[in-house]
Amino acid sequence: MDISALATPALLVDAEAFDHNLRAMSEALRGPRLRPHVKAHKCTALAARQVAAGHVTFCCATVREMEGMAKAGLGEDLLLANEVLDARRLGDLDARVTVAVDSPETVHAAADGGVKEVLIDVNVGLPRCGCPPDEAGRLADLARSKGLEVRGVMGYEGHVVGLPERTLREQLTKDAMDKLIAAHSQVGGDVISAGGTGTYDINTWATEIQAGSYALMDTAYAHLELPFRQALFVLATVISVGQGYAVADAGLKAFGMDHGNPTVEGAEVWFVSDEHLTFAPSSPVKVGDRIRVTPAHVDPTVAYHERMHLIIGDRVTETWEVDLRGW
Amino acid sequence: MDISALATPALLVDAEAFDHNLRAMSEALRGPRLRPHVKAHKCTALAARQVAAGHVTFCCATVREMEGMAKAGLGEDLLLANEVLDARRLGDLDARVTVAVDSPETVHAAADGGVKEVLIDVNVGLPRCGCPPDEAGRLADLARSKGLEVRGVMGYEGHVVGLPERTLREQLTKDAMDKLIAAHSQVGGDVISAGGTGTYDINTWATEIQAGSYALMDTAYAHLELPFRQALFVLATVISVGQGYAVADAGLKAFGMDHGNPTVEGAEVWFVSDEHLTFAPSSPVKVGDRIRVTPAHVDPTVAYHERMHLIIGDRVTETWEVDLRGW
DSSP states (O other): OBGGGSOSSEEEEEHHHHHHHHHHHHHHSOGGGBOOBGGGTOOHHHHHHHHHTTOOEEEESSHHHHHHHHHTTOOSEEEEOSOOSOOHHHHTOSSOEEEEEOSHHHHHHHHHTTOOEEEEEBOSSSSSSOBOGGGHHHHHHHHHHTTOEEEEEEEOOTTTTTOSOHHHHHHHHHHHHHHHHHHHHHHOSSEEEEOOGGGTTTOOSSSEEOOOGGGTOOHHHHTTOOSOOOOEEEEEEEEEEOSSOEEESOOTTTSOOTTOOOEETTEEEEEEETTEEEEEESSOOOTTOEEEEEOSOHHHHHTTOSEEEEEETTEEEEEEEOTTOOO | OBGGGSOSSEEEEEHHHHHHHHHHHHHHSOGGGBOOBGGGTOOHHHHHHHHHTTOOEEEESSHHHHHHHHHTTOOSEEEEOSOOSOOHHHHTOSSOEEEEEOSHHHHHHHHHTTOOEEEEEBOSSSSSSOBOGGGHHHHHHHHHHTTOEEEEEEEOOTTTTTOSOHHHHHHHHHHHHHHHHHHHHHHOSSEEEEOOGGGTTTOOSSSEEOOOGGGTOOHHHHTTOOSOOOOEEEEEEEEEEOSSOEEESOOTTTSOOTTOOOEETTEEEEEEETTEEEEEESSOOOTTOEEEEEOSOHHHHHTTOSEEEEEETTEEEEEEEOTTOOO
């Protein structure tokens, strides 16, 4: 099918850039050195491509993502890299399930929900989830006393991964991982899980890297000069042309907006409305033209769309359901 | 069902505030004086409540919304208040369908798609869709020459509806409607469709007001001192507690972020991640507590959720599918 046959807005994945990204990452981080994060794409068909690139361990951010991956037969080693208080849906899964815990309450929830394995989630500098490093050992003891297998630790340097200056990223990753290693020495286990696309080749302390954005990329990560290419676009149709501007049919419900406006090559984006993008093109466009819009943040963009279309040139080669949306 | 049984994040509609909003609006704008905009809620069950309040004409922003409303038997008079270049799905609907047109291309698309009625969309100051006022008459002539019934004009004063100062809203609404009235004199027809929640009682020039946000409301519209109450919340669970902050399980995929962060009463929101909200509560919270988060922008918030739960106090009285999502 030609992309001109797609109703707009439509999520496009440039197959060449996507394949490049998977190849570049799997050459840098082979097999289980990478634990791809499915939250970035929420798509089991895309995850199957990551399996084909050699990665069979995954991490998820929601119970729904865990359920969908298990159902798709991708449950060889699933980590819910997030805290939950009702783990019953996890205990029921036909998959190897590990869940992050950072408090006595989440340890109890894991045990009560029938989960068998946990990682101790450690705060390494980002004010979000994770216990203080010096409490990790005690939490591991509690988990083991409840019959849980403690596989190790995780600690996400989320305050570091987006810093544009590489030397600063390197220094702050080391500082964060010092904390995680200290916690690991108290916890034990084989796993030290950390990192993201922005630190995938910097974080050499972790045994596995939780990167997700690398596969599709966005304009926020594009500032970091990583070897990954922009593979994700929103196809839109010009529906109206005004004096010095034009309007396309992709808006606030087609783009995650927390990192700012999406961008259009050769144009200045003025503003985004619910179903409209008003932009000033540098060369004239006409009603009916198709444009490609680059999202500022991949994860909350994908979460708005029911499907994504893999394209080579102007040809749609595959259509994938974004089947891990919701909670 | 008690709301404590809901998995989080979950979209809540406070029934008392919602009923108040519907009553306040239908007392101000009776029957067809209001054409509720379904883009704000994307929910046919909610639209059915608007019908019960006396409004049977609706406007939509997408073809999918039009299809869903028709399928739900709410197609007595549906306006697609947006431009489309492929109107074939509209021509097939079992409903009275009117579509906005602002160019020869969109007139031809409407005729080719089997649509029978149009409104001439006029630019009244917002740089988005709409033809220049002095081209409206010519476009109406073209539409009639193609066999289309021209019902009148529409022109959205979207640059005005959110201005906090009422006197300025009044003045700029008048300026915008002067343009629309001038265009209407060239176009003819019975309909002058305009307005929004921010100008619902100011815009006395339009024959019908296209308001949507009034039913659920958000923090952006709350600044305008309108008689509508906040009815929409996201229920979240505290999953982690740190030093001076806590983390709840509702993030970028649960909130439209273009108007900034959502808010939590009695707390300062620090930042929002994909599935997390980090906030500093003014009084201590503990892991497992439930909090209510108020979205900054209703429309792109609702579009992330599969369903919304109508609540009275802590009791869920109904659950509605958000069945008009996608395109």
